[in-house]
Amino acid sequence: xxxxxDTVDQSLRExxxxxxxxxxxxxxxxxxxxxAIIEMVKDNEDKMCDVLFQDLGKHSTEAFRDxxxxxxxxxxxxxxxxxxxxxxxxSNLPLLFYPxxxxxxxxxxxxxxxxxxxxxxxxxSLDPMIGAISAGNTVLLKASELSPSASAFLAKTIPSxxxxxxxxxxxxxxxxxxxxxxxxxxKIFFTGSPRIGKIIMAAAAEHLTPxxxxxGGKCPTIVDHHSVSKDMKSxxxxxxxxxxxxxxxxxxxxxxxxLVEKSFASSLIxxxxxxxxxxFGENPKESGCLSRIVxxxxxxxxxxxxxxxxxxxxxxxxxxxxEEKLYIEPTILLDPPLDSEIMxxxxxxxxxxxxxxxxxQESIGFIKSKPKPxxxxxxxxxxxxKTRILSETSSGSVTFNDVMIQYMCDALPFGGVGESGIGxxxxxxxxxxxxxxxxxxxxxxxxxxxARYPPWNSFKLTFLRLAFREAYFKLVLFMLxxxxxxx
Amino acid sequence: MAKVFQAADATDLVTDLRRSFDAGVTRAYExxxxxxxKLLLICDNHEPEIVSALHDDLGKPELESSVxxxxxxxxxxxxxxxxxxxxxxxxxxxxxxxTFPASxxxxxxxxxxxxxxxxxxxxFLxSIDPVIGAISAGNAVVLKPSELAPASSxxxxxxxxxxxxxxxxxxxxxxxxETTLLxxxxxxxxFYTGSSRIGRLIMLAAAKHLTPxxxxxGGKSPVVIDxxxxxxxxxxxxxxxxxxxxxxxxxxxxxxxLTTKEFxxxxxxxxxxxxxxxxxxxxxxxxxxxxxVNSNHFDRLSKMLEEKEVSDKIVYGGQKNRDILKIxxxxxxxVPLDSLIMxxxxxxxxxxxxxxxxxEEIxxxIRSRPKPLAAYLFTQNQxxxxxxxxxVSAGGIVVNDIAVHLAVPTLPFGGVGESETGxxxxKFSFDAFSHKKAVLYKSFxxxxxxxYPPYSRGKLRLLKALVNxxxxxxFRVLLGFS
Numbered sequence: 001x002x003x004x005x006d007t008v009d010q011s012l013r014e015x016x017x018x019x020x021x022x023x024x025x026x027x028x029x030x031x032x033x034x035x036a037i038i039e040m041v042k043d044n045e046d047k048m049c050d051v052l053f054q055d056l057g058k059h060s061t062e063a064f065r066d067x068x069x070x071x072x073x074x075x076x077x078x079x080x081x082x083x084x085x086x087x088x089x090x091s092n093l094p095l096l097f098y099p100x101x102x103x104x105x106x107x108x109x110x111x112x113x114x115x116x117x118x119x120x121x122x123x124x125s126l127d128p129m130i131g132a133i134s135a136g137n138t139v140l141l142k143a144s145e146l147s148p149s150a151s152a153f154l155a156k157t158i159p160s161x162x163x164x165x166x167x168x169x170x171x172x173x174x175x176x177x178x179x180x181x182x183x184x185x186x187k188i189f190f191t192g193s194p195r196i197g198k199i200i201m202a203a204a205a206e207h208l209t210p211x212x213x214x215x216g217g218k219c220p221t222i223v224d225h226h227s228v229s230k231d232m233k234s235x236x237x238x239x240x241x242x243x244x245x246x247x248x249x250x251x252x253x254x255x256x257x258x259l260v261e262k263s264f265a266s267s268l269i270x271x272x273x274x275x276x277x278x279x280f281g282e283n284p285k286e287s288g289c290l291s292r293i294v295x296x297x298x299x300x301x302x303x304x305x306x307x308x309x310x311x312x313x314x315x316x317x318x319x320x321x322x323e324e325k326l327y328i329e330p331t332i333l334l335d336p337p338l339d340s341e342i343m344x345x346x347x348x349x350x351x352x353x354x355x356x357x358x359x360x361q362e363s364i365g366f367i368k369s370k371p372k373p374x375x376x377x378x379x380x381x382x383x384x385x386k387t388r389i390l391s392e393t394s395s396g397s398v399t400f401n402d403v404m405i406q407y408m409c410d411a412l413p414f415g416g417v418g419e420s421g422i423g424x425x426x427x428x429x430x431x432x433x434x435x436x437x438x439x440x441x442x443x444x445x446x447x448x449x450x451a452r453y454p455p456w457n458s459f460k461l462t463f464l465r466l467a468f469r470e471a472y473f474k475l476v477l478f479m480l481x482x483x484x485x486x487x
Numbered sequence: 488m489a490k491v492f493q494a495a496d497a498t499d500l501v502t503d504l505r506r507s508f509d510a511g512v513t514r515a516y517e518x519x520x521x522x523x524x525k526l527l528l529i530c531d532n533h534e535p536e537i538v539s540a541l542h543d544d545l546g547k548p549e550l551e552s553s554v555x556x557x558x559x560x561x562x563x564x565x566x567x568x569x570x571x572x573x574x575x576x577x578x579x580x581x582x583x584x585x586t587f588p589a590s591x592x593x594x595x596x597x598x599x600x601x602x603x604x605x606x607x608x609x610x611f612l613x614s615i616d617p618v619i620g621a622i623s624a625g626n627a628v629v630l631k632p633s634e635l636a637p638a639s640s641x642x643x644x645x646x647x648x649x650x651x652x653x654x655x656x657x658x659x660x661x662x663x664x665e666t667t668l669l670x671x672x673x674x675x676x677x678f679y680t681g682s683s684r685i686g687r688l689i690m691l692a693a694a695k696h697l698t699p700x701x702x703x704x705g706g707k708s709p710v711v712i713d714x715x716x717x718x719x720x721x722x723x724x725x726x727x728x729x730x731x732x733x734x735x736x737x738x739x740x741x742x743x744x745l746t747t748k749e750f751x752x753x754x755x756x757x758x759x760x761x762x763x764x765x766x767x768x769x770x771x772x773x774x775x776x777x778x779x780v781n782s783n784h785f786d787r788l789s790k791m792l793e794e795k796e797v798s799d800k801i802v803y804g805g806q807k808n809r810d811i812l813k814i815x816x817x818x819x820x821x822v823p824l825d826s827l828i829m830x831x832x833x834x835x836x837x838x839x840x841x842x843x844x845x846x847e848e849i850x851x852x853i854r855s856r857p858k859p860l861a862a863y864l865f866t867q868n869q870x871x872x873x874x875x876x877x878x879v880s881a882g883g884i885v886v887n888d889i890a891v892h893l894a895v896p897t898l899p900f901g902g903v904g905e906s907e908t909g910x911x912x913x914k915f916s917f918d919a920f921s922h923k924k925a926v927l928y929k930s931f932x933x934x935x936x937x938x939y940p941p942y943s944r945g946k947l948r949l950l951k952a953l954v955n956x957x958x959x960x961x962f963r964v965l966l967g968f969s
Binding site for chain 1: 687
């Protein structure tokens, strides 16, 4: 550990020196790094798919869609928009301040720490880094030790593509994180669980370090079968894709559970079953298209959730598990007990509870009874229901008639609220996430208002009162002695 | 006799407000407008009482109270009233080929039940301004004013209870005990103005519930005076910004001056001259300055002045009177850089001047210290202005003036580093108390099979083309050419 402490000290020192030198401020430097990231992904596509397969059993198409392709697009967007993002924003000042001018410039925080998660170890590492770099910061990445091949890959490959006096990678688990968190950072970006998020924020409080925490929650999916009956096949396909098609349900924005009216539940289930089979064949374990559970510990957690007697009794499809292969079959539950662990913890696995309601309007109250999730999904064409969902529930985001896809929409901020997180990123929000918006005001030394200065008297007081109220006409009259005011 | 505020009271308070929030009391535009108009009535009907309370608590001159607290608040309320509809409207967001066909927008929603903890130096401004933001954004809010300004705290409690909707807006008076009890509750946002030391404790408490915070702290705001400037005007503005704003007890007060050894005698002379013009030959008797807030702070400032190798650097002022809590307008030159006065935010009427061999050195001096809330520069040199604005990291930068940026609602007011996190004023206040919810409307037209398992090489190629938004490539794949 001593050696690790020294490594961290040294890395921080070097990054701070690099930042102080001003090198990372230049737009040219930032673009070079972003291009290098794209090149790194292009050159190492096969290797990256390999490590993702090793760590998570991810299929290369899934790996490309969710991670590699995503990173390349994010870097490309940053490259294309950087010139626009760095331009200072002019502020209109009230007339009172004429001829002063005001603007806001985005300046990098300095040296930032990115702690990423194991489920999308490439994109959740590189995407925040893209934001940090575009904003002109130096950055240290610690990827998750639960995805060791990806972590090792990043640690080995990043230094040969990026400026390694400004961008560094450290490997390790909680003990390394603890060492890192004792230091002062200019910003910390964390993706992971709320439990760890609290620890990170508490550590950051010591140094008053601003944080962005991308956490999770139970993302509910409302199926209003009345209004989408025509498109039910698409609905079922999208829900299935959103649950089992991305890291086997181990994603912060995975469909966690479904809310549907009791009268439609069995039809829904009877449509989900063949859909699962069309995705993964008769034997999903051998399909090669279903990611595995990340570690034994996570497997055991999910097994425990499923083995709860009340929950187990509610299995209507799937349920088979293979601890050695870290495989859990796509599983559907019908009305597990609402006080069971599985209905009170983020599932983060391939188990889909279907909760039935008398009336789909009850879904609002149900969702509100739980902590604010990262995303709410609703399949409905009923405008009233849409309005109710938007105005009566709170979540990081709401997506109507699809799932997960909000992640791909660069123009939308991606982040949580309440227990699902603090802060946001993606697109220009990534740039802002890692920037301090500095206000700059410039006054003129040519003109001066005597009324600004002591000694105070009632003339000055009245003058200033009128000036602040921007009652310019009255002000002129007052100064010309044409009106007396006792405001 | 006020009831003692206990843990159960804190819990009940939050439960009550949450019930009101959940019932939708604070969401309607009409409710927000009504509350804001009531705040305006408070400013219109009770200015004399506000001025009186501020005089009791701080010896604040009427002009400062009227202009820097009440007038600023009025402006802030009027701006919110004028722009609220706009602020509340969703922002449309652009969608792309990968999410086509879809439309997207960002909806501002209130966070819920928020806590505003304010400071003693501008007790009305720093209490009501954040409350304006909280209410405009549709939240229920609890205000805890500072106990170090008791008359103001009491008046705030009375007025807010009298005028505002107490099912959603409450004031809790008190000190450490009450604040601690409040901080144990789960809030949807905490807005704190005060010291870095307490800021840390607030953030730590907030971490337990993952509550986002805005911390408006402080720091040592440096003022750089270049010889290429209009010295008379520069000095007047510095004096008005320092002693003319609560006698140096303001978060963006000019804390210390940096100038060259060559220019400093002129600076000192100009300061002395203008100080006398503003406050007369006996500044301790001038009614145009606030007093020191209490004996704790008086002792803190005395300690700074009495430190060895500091007390002999006084070139103007230095007199003190603990009975009336006054310290004279004091200027010091070249105190040791490791002295207390150069390492703690002064927050008082003492102004150290540090002289340098040449102006280049300012950047190192400023950079070697924690990032301040504001940094000031007086110069006509365009290059220096640009370099300063680009390289000095501070909450905000003002060239050729002091403090005025806080009155500009179109500029975000907030810190960075130790001067801290988040910003407000104008629309930034509304945003500070809102959650910007991303909303995506997708249709059922067009469901790309490539999204779903089973995965194949063809799907991979198409995906790649789509991700690269390469239209030509997309068609080639679709037509089987790639």
